[in-house]
Amino acid sequence: MSAHPAPRTEAAPLYGLLLAGGRSTRMGRDKAALAYDGKPQLERAMALLQRHVARAFVSVRADQTADPLRARYPQIADTRADIGPVAGLLAAQERHPGVAWLVLACDLPLLDESTLAQLVRERAPQRTATAFRSSHDGLPEPLCAIYEPHSHGPLAASVARGRHCPRKFLLSSDVRLLDEPNPRALDNVNTATEYGALMNELRAQPGAADKRITVQYYALLREQAGRREEALATAARTPRELYAELSGRYHFTLAPEMLRVAINAEFRDWSTPLADGDAVVFIPPVAGG
Amino acid sequence: MSTFRFVRAPVEPERLRAQLADPGCGGYAAFEGWVRDHNEGAAVRRLEYEAFEVLAVREGERILAEALDRFGVTRAACVHRLGDLAVGELAVWVGVSAPHRDEAFAACRYIIDEVKHRLPIWKKEHYLSGDSGWVNCERCAAGAPAAAHAHPHRD
Numbered sequence: 001m002s003a004h005p006a007p008r009t010e011a012a013p014l015y016g017l018l019l020a021g022g023r024s025t026r027m028g029r030d031k032a033a034l035a036y037d038g039k040p041q042l043e044r045a046m047a048l049l050q051r052h053v054a055r056a057f058v059s060v061r062a063d064q065t066a067d068p069l070r071a072r073y074p075q076i077a078d079t080r081a082d083i084g085p086v087a088g089l090l091a092a093q094e095r096h097p098g099v100a101w102l103v104l105a106c107d108l109p110l111l112d113e114s115t116l117a118q119l120v121r122e123r124a125p126q127r128t129a130t131a132f133r134s135s136h137d138g139l140p141e142p143l144c145a146i147y148e149p150h151s152h153g154p155l156a157a158s159v160a161r162g163r164h165c166p167r168k169f170l171l172s173s174d175v176r177l178l179d180e181p182n183p184r185a186l187d188n189v190n191t192a193t194e195y196g197a198l199m200n201e202l203r204a205q206p207g208a209a210d211k212r213i214t215v216q217y218y219a220l221l222r223e224q225a226g227r228r229e230e231a232l233a234t235a236a237r238t239p240r241e242l243y244a245e246l247s248g249r250y251h252f253t254l255a256p257e258m259l260r261v262a263i264n265a266e267f268r269d270w271s272t273p274l275a276d277g278d279a280v281v282f283i284p285p286v287a288g289g
Numbered sequence: 290m291s292t293f294r295f296v297r298a299p300v301e302p303e304r305l306r307a308q309l310a311d312p313g314c315g316g317y318a319a320f321e322g323w324v325r326d327h328n329e330g331a332a333v334r335r336l337e338y339e340a341f342e343v344l345a346v347r348e349g350e351r352i353l354a355e356a357l358d359r360f361g362v363t364r365a366a367c368v369h370r371l372g373d374l375a376v377g378e379l380a381v382w383v384g385v386s387a388p389h390r391d392e393a394f395a396a397c398r399y400i401i402d403e404v405k406h407r408l409p410i411w412k413k414e415h416y417l418s419g420d421s422g423w424v425n426c427e428r429c430a431a432g433a434p435a436a437a438h439a440h441p442h443r444d
Contacts, residue, residue: 218341219411220426254426262409265343281341281409285425288340288369288410289322289381289401 011125012100012149016053018045019088019143020070020106021061021078026190032106033069034195037210042069044210045106047233048113052120053102059088083164085143090159093152100125105143107188109198113234114248115185119146121249124176128154131175135183140175142166144186181248210235213242214279221284225250239263240270243282258285291357291365293349295342297372300379309364309386316390318397322381324374328424332417336374341409345369352403360396362387367400369410 020032020042027034032042042058049056058073065077076095078087085105092101102120104111115132123130123146131145143166147155151173158169180186189195210233217225225246236242239261246252260283261268274280302321309317324336353365364386374380383400387393415421 216341218409219339219413220423222339258426260409262341262344265341265347267344267348281344283341283409284411284423286406286408286410287412287424287426288338288345288408289405 011123012098014053014102014120014123014146015092015096015099016049016056016102016104017059017076017088017092018042018049018056018073018104018106019059019085021059021064021088022085022106027195028192031189034109034189036109036199040069041109042106043072045104045108045111046073048111048116049102049104051113051232052116054099057092059092080159083159084166086155086159086164086166086169089147089166090152090156093147093149093155097152098149100146100148102146103143105188107190108144108186109189110182110184110187111144112182112185112245113232114181114245115144117249118178118181119144122176122178127176128173129170129175131170131177132180132186133177134186135180139167140170140177141186142170145170211274211276211278213274213277215242215246216279216281218281219284220254221250221252221282224252234274236274238271238274239268239280239282242274242280254284259283291350291353293346293353293367293369295340295346295369295371297370300368300370300382302379302382302384305366305368305382305384309366309384311363311386313388314363314386315388316393317384317386318390318393319382319384320397320401321379322401324376324378324380326376328414331414331420333376333414334417335376335415336380337413337415338369338371338374338380339411339413340369340371342371345408345410348408349404352400352407355403356385356396356400360387360392360399362392362396365396365400367404369404369408 024031033040036044046056057076058070060070060075060077062077064070065075076092079091080087089101089103119130125148128151129145129147131140134141155169189198212231213234214231216229217227222228234242234245236245243256261270262281262283263272263278326333349367356362356365362385366384368382370380383397385393385396412424413421414424
């Protein structure tokens, strides 16, 4: 017999599902292949998703499995046709019944690291799902949400009754609703006009491209981050923005005013532009001697 | 000549002192910082030092070069311990040799002050009560508004 008391019910493993089986009718071309920062959105979203889940899959229609962009990743093909995005989730739940699914639409180009990190951190495994409350209409956002294993029965039953709308499913379920840390993170891009407007906006922000940054943590920040070092992709343009992003993830207690910053092992200003490959250290109040 | 080093084993000041000997020097001043058994009312059992070593060594060498330059001293060196230290152990050593005592005292004082305030070195105190805390970090974070702590900490 174990010397330890029985642990509280463990949360089910978290897998990721990128929904790329839509027909992109309004866009007029494949939304998963639209480029942002020079990379197809499917590739960007999978990179983001893979950092937060144990395994990540692309959800596809049965006739899309050979598409070269989608074939680069593990796939789950729909088993039901013409019912919209719930087809992908149901197929995934049937393939791997014991896991929770972090479901993402493939038309969320502004989705950021801290938004996904918050969703995962504040996941409520005892509820049916964890989702964000839309910053536009206050309703649950079904396509950037975590569905627990026990959501499958009610969801399948609802679809069997002809109810295919995932938002209505969440509205009638026990859902933990979170406020979005970044109010634009879940803005979706459905039409060529929306895509054009967003591209213009992104071009106006030279630092918007993802950068690979290494961060080393020391002392109190090391303990609060639970790690000495990590490599991450970020849109942060300055150390100030990067610290804000990481504070969202790790709940650092030190205000930036108390810290100094080093980039590539030299002291730098908080507003120094970050470059791809930089190594950043946030320096808590020192106490040598 | 100047060197800044981190060490993880106990410091032997006699050996460090010998490295500063110079026929042109008539004065030698040293400072030793020791682990104290109390801080701000709490009984301290042991300390833990951690550093961002690459930057701290660079900045430490800069401080020593500044001291040679400003005070006209001949040699200066500084050694700082890292890792776990018990009460009474030597945590930091500064030594300076110069033609005369005035500049040796002044440079020694300058080096230890700058080392304490500029080098990315952190100290975690482990208290007799069983608690522990990062000096200058935890009380600030939990207490007064951040703006009140934007100044460098003097201790």
